[in-house]
Amino acid sequence: MYLLGPVVQPYAWGSRYAIAEMQGRPVPSPGPEAELWMGAHPSAPSVLERGGHQTTLDAVVAGDPIGELGAECVERFGPRLPFLLKVLAADKALSIQVHPDRAQAEAGFRSENRRGIAPGDPARHYVDDWPKPEILCALTPFEALAGFRAPAEAAEIVGGLGLSVLRPLIATLRAGEEPAVLTEALRQVVTWPDDDRVAVLDEVVAACTRLVAEGGRYAPAYDAAVRIAADHPGDAGVLASLLFRHVVLEPGEALFMPAGGLHAYIKGIGVELLANSDNVLRAGLTGKHMDVPELLRIVDPTVVVPVVHPEPVHEHVAMYRSPAPEFRLHRMTPAGEPVAVPAAGPRIVLCVEGETVLADATGAELKLRRGESAFLSAGDDSVTAAGRATLFVAAVG
Numbered sequence: 001m002y003l004l005g006p007v008v009q010p011y012a013w014g015s016r017y018a019i020a021e022m023q024g025r026p027v028p029s030p031g032p033e034a035e036l037w038m039g040a041h042p043s044a045p046s047v048l049e050r051g052g053h054q055t056t057l058d059a060v061v062a063g064d065p066i067g068e069l070g071a072e073c074v075e076r077f078g079p080r081l082p083f084l085l086k087v088l089a090a091d092k093a094l095s096i097q098v099h100p101d102r103a104q105a106e107a108g109f110r111s112e113n114r115r116g117i118a119p120g121d122p123a124r125h126y127v128d129d130w131p132k133p134e135i136l137c138a139l140t141p142f143e144a145l146a147g148f149r150a151p152a153e154a155a156e157i158v159g160g161l162g163l164s165v166l167r168p169l170i171a172t173l174r175a176g177e178e179p180a181v182l183t184e185a186l187r188q189v190v191t192w193p194d195d196d197r198v199a200v201l202d203e204v205v206a207a208c209t210r211l212v213a214e215g216g217r218y219a220p221a222y223d224a225a226v227r228i229a230a231d232h233p234g235d236a237g238v239l240a241s242l243l244f245r246h247v248v249l250e251p252g253e254a255l256f257m258p259a260g261g262l263h264a265y266i267k268g269i270g271v272e273l274l275a276n277s278d279n280v281l282r283a284g285l286t287g288k289h290m291d292v293p294e295l296l297r298i299v300d301p302t303v304v305v306p307v308v309h310p311e312p313v314h315e316h317v318a319m320y321r322s323p324a325p326e327f328r329l330h331r332m333t334p335a336g337e338p339v340a341v342p343a344a345g346p347r348i349v350l351c352v353e354g355e356t357v358l359a360d361a362t363g364a365e366l367k368l369r370r371g372e373s374a375f376l377s378a379g380d381d382s383v384t385a386a387g388r389a390t391l392f393v394a395a396v397g
Contacts, residue, residue: 070378142268237284260300343395354389
């Protein structure tokens with residue numbers, strides 16, 4: 001068992017309070033802190049102490065893949081920790097995005113290598129050859145956009161704005177129920193001509209503001225568009241947001257993002273578990289590079305981005321089921337007496353409330369306070385967690 005030193009990612013949409021407060025540091029932090037990474041991704045591996053020396057988790061795994069990951073994990077995924085655990089703290093809306101499946105990631109990675117796009121180039125989308133399914137469990141109410149609406153519903157919500165300039169978009173949405181209708185509607189929005197885009201979006205925001213005051217079925221989605229516009233003025237993603245399902249997770253609920261499923265996080269704090277990849281294609285609400293043709297090729301409007309509820313394993317352990325082979329997320333709530341840490345193979349344990357003491361079969365112990373995390377290797381058998389705490393456990397699926 002190793003105590004991990006996670007990496008803070010200072011993306012502009014992050015909170016200056018959430019991660020710092022969780023780690024017991026002064027708030028507000030000097031700048032935005034968007035994500036806390038715990039894992040072995042080569043771009044930001046966690047730090048740990050081993051044999052009196054500081055090293056990184058990716059180096060530890062590379063030095064003994066079988067010992068750290070186990071033979072079964074290596075056989076399935078190669079000599080690489082297959083998942084990455086994060087705390088995500090969104091204070092502003094972040095990009096509308098989609099992630100590739102494994103075949104698309106491998107092909108995209110090869111293609112960008114052949115074209116000589118450097119690993120650090122902002123124009124690079126495929127920074128590795130892995131897929132990036134994700135599951136996010138809310139720690140606070142968590143607002144998100146999750147997959148496309150049905151074409152008829154999207155036409156209704158856009159039509160409710162009452163703007164004549166949007167009639168061609170509404171006509172596209174009413175042209176049929178086939179998935180291609182949604183892809184074409186998204187293309188029209190994100191490629192809106194620059195000469196009148198800002199003026200049109202001003203009209204959209206004004207209409208949304210009026211409709212929020214009137215109330216009704218779609219008032220929460222209109223309200224989200226107004227707030228997104230405040231975060232990203234003049235961005236076509238404001239209008240695009242109305243094409244997607246608007247959801248607010250309650251604490252303990254989760255959202256699963258399969259390959260091809262468009263999504264965007266608007267506001268909230270959550271624990272995110274994903275395949276060990278950083279491949280992202282963006283369609284708006286970002287200052288980063290966007291490749292609209294590639295995103296439209298990858299996106300799958302038929303993909304559902306479902307809300308996932310915890311399934312009790314026993315009194316103190318629940319599981320968030322997903323089809324992703326790279327990971328499985330568990331939540332533990334030990335109430336004093338030792339509770340077995342679920343799953344086997346490599347695991348990362350994160351404490352988000354209280355404190356716990358991890359103990360293995362040899363009697364070795366490791367204390368975790370709020371905001372701290374530990375890596376358990378495949379050789380760490382029969383680990384228990386004692387104390388009063390809320391823990392998340394990342395394991396192989």
